[in-house]
Amino acid sequence: MTFLHNVQYVAASNILVLTALLANPVAADSLLDNSTLSTRIESEWSVLTKDGSTQKLQLMIEPELETEVGEDSSITTIVRLRTDAKDNLSPDDHNQAELRELYLDTTISDSIVIIGKQQVVWGKSDGLKVLDIVNPQDFREFILDDFAQSRIPLWTVNAEIPINDITLQLLLIPDQTYHEFATVGSSYAFTSPLIIPTTPPGSNVTINQTEEPEQILQDADIGFRLSTFTNGWDITFNYLYHYDDTPVSFRTIDLTASGVNISINPKYKRTHLIGGTFSNTFGDLTLRGEVGYLTDKYISTTDPTDTDGVVKTGELKYVLGFDWYGLTDTLLSTQIFQTYLDNHEKGMIREELNTQITFLFKQDYMNETLHAEVLFLHDIDYEDGMVRPKLTYEYSDEVNIYVGADVFYGNENGLFGQYKETDRVVSGVVIGF
Amino acid sequence: MNTLKTLLASIVLVTSNTVTANDTLPTGEQIAKNINARNEGISQSRNLKMILTDKRGKERIRETISYRKYFGDEKRTVIHYLTPRNVRKTAFLTYDYPEADKDDDQWLYLPAMRKVRRISASDRGDYFLGTDFTYEDIKKESKVTLEDFTRETLREEMLDGHPVYVIEAIPVNNEVAEELGYGKVIQWVDKNIWMTRKSEFYDTRGKHLKTTLFKDIKQVDSIWTAHRLEVDNHKTDHKTVFVFSDIIYDKEVRDDFFTQRAIRRGI
Numbered sequence: 021m022t023f024l025h026n027v028q029y030v031a032a033s034n035i036l037v038l039t040a041l042l043a044n045p046v047a048a049d050s051l052l053d054n055s056t057l058s059t060r061i062e063s064e065w066s067v068l069t070k071d072g073s074t075q076k077l078q079l080m081i082e083p084e085l086e087t088e089v090g091e092d093s094s095i096t097t098i099v100r101l102r103t104d105a106k107d108n109l110s111p112d113d114h115n116q117a118e119l120r121e122l123y124l125d126t127t128i129s130d131s132i133v134i135i136g137k138q139q140v141v142w143g144k145s146d147g148l149k150v151l152d153i154v155n156p157q158d159f160r161e162f163i164l165d166d167f168a169q170s171r172i173p174l175w176t177v178n179a180e181i182p183i184n185d186i187t188l189q190l191l192l193i194p195d196q197t198y199h200e201f202a203t204v205g206s207s208y209a210f211t212s213p214l215i216i217p218t219t220p221p222g223s224n225v226t227i228n229q230t231e232e233p234e235q236i237l238q239d240a241d242i243g244f245r246l247s248t249f250t251n252g253w254d255i256t257f258n259y260l261y262h263y264d265d266t267p268v269s270f271r272t273i274d275l276t277a278s279g280v281n282i283s284i285n286p287k288y289k290r291t292h293l294i295g296g297t298f299s300n301t302f303g304d305l306t307l308r309g310e311v312g313y314l315t316d317k318y319i320s321t322t323d324p325t326d327t328d329g330v331v332k333t334g335e336l337k338y339v340l341g342f343d344w345y346g347l348t349d350t351l352l353s354t355q356i357f358q359t360y361l362d363n364h365e366k367g368m369i370r371e372e373l374n375t376q377i378t379f380l381f382k383q384d385y386m387n388e389t390l391h392a393e394v395l396f397l398h399d400i401d402y403e404d405g406m407v408r409p410k411l412t413y414e415y416s417d418e419v420n421i422y423v424g425a426d427v428f429y430g431n432e433n434g435l436f437g438q439y440k441e442t443d444r445v446v447s448g449v450v451i452g453f
Numbered sequence: 454m455n456t457l458k459t460l461l462a463s464i465v466l467v468t469s470n471t472v473t474a475n476d477t478l479p480t481g482e483q484i485a486k487n488i489n490a491r492n493e494g495i496s497q498s499r500n501l502k503m504i505l506t507d508k509r510g511k512e513r514i515r516e517t518i519s520y521r522k523y524f525g526d527e528k529r530t531v532i533h534y535l536t537p538r539n540v541r542k543t544a545f546l547t548y549d550y551p552e553a554d555k556d557d558d559q560w561l562y563l564p565a566m567r568k569v570r571r572i573s574a575s576d577r578g579d580y581f582l583g584t585d586f587t588y589e590d591i592k593k594e595s596k597v598t599l600e601d602f603t604r605e606t607l608r609e610e611m612l613d614g615h616p617v618y619v620i621e622a623i624p625v626n627n628e629v630a631e632e633l634g635y636g637k638v639i640q641w642v643d644k645n646i647w648m649t650r651k652s653e654f655y656d657t658r659g660k661h662l663k664t665t666l667f668k669d670i671k672q673v674d675s676i677w678t679a680h681r682l683e684v685d686n687h688k689t690d691h692k693t694v695f696v697f698s699d700i701i702y703d704k705e706v707r708d709d710f711f712t713q714r715a716i717r718r719g720i
Contacts, residue, residue: 058538125718130709132718141567168567180714187714249713252558254571299571301556306573345573348634349580387505387691388583389513417513417537452538 055087064448069425075207075444077105082120093126095136108207109160121173134178139171140191142245142258144297144308145339147378147397148357151258151295151312154191154243156199156265162208162439164408164426172197186248191260193241196233198288199265212438213369214402217269217320217329223280230267230286239263243293253300258312260293268318271329284329291316304346311338323367333363349388353380375400389414397436404430404437420450481604481620485597487647493595494676494702496522501532501697505583508690513583515540518720522706526551529711530592533720544716545582547574549592553600557592562716569713578634585663585684585693589633595648595667595679597622601629602638612650617641630657646670646677661687674702 059081066076081101088094098121107114123136143151147163155171157163163170174195181188202208210216219225233239243260267286274281295312317335341355355378364372377400382393391412398405410424424446430437479487503515519532528549534540542564549557557574577589584591589598602622609618622638624630636659641651652665664687669680682695709715 058541060538132714139567144568166565168565182709187712247713249558254713301558301571301573301575303556303575304573306571308571343573345576345579348576348578384583387507387580387585387689389507414513414539416511417539420539450539452541 054089055085057083057085059083059453061451062448064446066426066444066446069427069443069445070441074106075108075442078109079103089124089126093124095122095124097122109202111203111206130182132180134176137173137175137195138178139168139173140176140178141167141171142256142297144299144310145341145355145357146353146380147395148339148355148376150310150337150339150357151293151297153265153293153312154193154241154260154262156197158200159210160200160202160206160208162202164208172200185250186246189245189247191241191243191245193243193262194236194239196236196239196263198232198263198267207442208439210438212435213433214435217271217284217369218322219282220280220324223282224278225282225284227284228286230288232288233263253298256297258293258295258297261290262293263288263290264314264317268330269320271320271326273324273329289316289318304344306343306345307341308343309338309340311336313337317361319361319368319370321365321367322369323365326367331363331365331368333361333368336360336362347383349384351380351382353382354378371401373401376405399430399434399436402431402434402437404428404432404434404440406436406439418451418453420452421448422450423447478606478609478618481606481622482599484606484618484620484642484647485599485602485604485622488642488649489596489599491595491647492676494674496520496704496706497700497702498704498706499697499700501695503584504692504694504696505585506692506694513537515582520706520710522708522711524708531711531716533716535720540582542719543582544719546711546713546716547592548711553598559588560713560716562713567717569717575632577632584695585686585689585691586682586695587634590665601625601633607639609644612641615650616644617650618644627657635662643670648677648679656688663687673700676702 062080064076064078065074067073068075079102082098084096084098086094086096097119100116100118100120102116103114104110119137121137121139123134123138125132125134127133140154141152142154143149145152152167155174158165158170158172161170174193174197176195177192179190181190201210241260241262243258243262245256245258247254247256268289270285270287272283272285274283292315293312295310297308297310299306299308314335317333318330319333320329321331337359339355339357341353343351343353345351357376357378359374361368361370361372377398379396380393382391384391393410395408396405406429407427408424410422412420412422414420425444426446427443428436428440430440432438432440498518498520501517501519503517505513505515514537515534516536517532517534519530521528521530530547530549532545534543542562544562546560547557559572559574560569561572562569574588578587580586581588581591602624604620604622607619607621609616611617620640620642622640624633624635630636634656635654636657637655639653640649642649648667648670650667650670654662654665656662664685666683667679668683670677671680672678678697678700680697680700684693686692
């Protein structure tokens, strides 16, 4: 049997084993000789502070099976099963079952090749994204979910090739999957005019079906990253030619006897992303940063005379972060995050320059069995933000318990302020085995 | 009769040797240099089981595999966590430079974030991932940092049947003391194999902080190696036991094990 046949066999076996495990763990044991099976079970309950109602009562099970194939290869399969008794986050999906990840990880000479459905993580920032846009994101819970949970894995060919002191990463992503937004009426549906174009009162609005790329190879995302470590600096240079994961809302206006007819024609558009990251330590301080420039960003405009309702511009984003480790078992971290539109026109729904800042405090107690953290994000221009305190206790090797809160404040037209009616207290149990 | 003479002569010789040794004990610096000169191989791979016990007796167990390799005088170490599930695939990479004035470089891969995070190596007194060893303890392992302490040899004695020198190490200044979290360290160093068998640590206020025992010391590939480390933290009543197994020295360990992409990928 050839290597590829082995791979196919194991991939198929992985899925079968996971299916079997759900029904009969004993029967699956014999297939696990070269495999490591682990499972993460998370139960989370969130309560809205405004009225004490349950917002979310979710159970999520994620079995992960890793199977060795030969000496230096493995196949990883991760499945996610999720059910929410309240359905406020995704009203149309009471129960969800999905293949999260399925990839072959192998080496060819000195290179690592990972083929399959996977996450590719770029960037150095916490809580905000500049270069971490290789994978789209699930916004059913805004940006409150861990990014590892909310990233949408894509079918990808990912190769990392060492060339002297530099590592070249090559990406080919023929997967046409994009951001998933919270559905209208759900807890975290977007309402901010920074994201949703507004239309004149009394106008007839038609939203047409989103136009998606259809050609697997011609429309594939491609990219590379060069990374190196030199004189104490971690440095990367990143490039991605990709479809922006948010569709552009092209608009046409027809003035008729019956009134104003507005037609929205969402369409995914391609852009180049050029950027890089750096990090170094200076005593107790870690400095890290990332910068990215999108060549073809389309921003909606409220200018009724604009022919298609959007303005094409370049978008520069950067984040500069400082992590301070000066106190025992403590991390104090701050970031400044700015975006700049280099072709800003009056009427665009976003400001030419936008600045956000973050503060993070983390402290460990009791030999790292108790973790406290507070994350604070603030948008300086829109005067809104959120605060996220969280306390996690490792009850045992297998069981973690946590309690926290997600509090939004400020301008209700802002990215964070739009959710100020959804402040919540969250508690949960994570079991891993 | 000859036997009796020989025995008496031996007793006289041993006694005179002890007296001579007491008069001419090696200095603390000499002992520290001998500790550091001890062969520990160019490379090493091993499994490590960490048993962490809190004051109520509740145990947490972590299993890891680690690799260490010298690149000239620069020491690189990587530790991969294998179990339990909530820390599995966590990996820690450190480059320990020979220059005293050059901070080490450290990276931590946290699977929950799927990111390699650069971390400061300057706070050497922080405890390593929930254990009672500090990052500095983990990094130096059976070695010592010459420039951090002034050392005085107190005496020689027997410890569990082994002849040892007892040395007292005091941080060179308050800054180093605060950084390491130690105000004084008493070490029992085996005079035959130059390995520390026991250490008593005192905090910067002079309070007894913790006791470390290096046990089950035996040769692996002709290199003296402790197979069990025990730490009792007297302040918290927390205990850490490290049990090493499958120790292999100087087998080929690939250079690319000590890279960020390797800790991201896992073992």
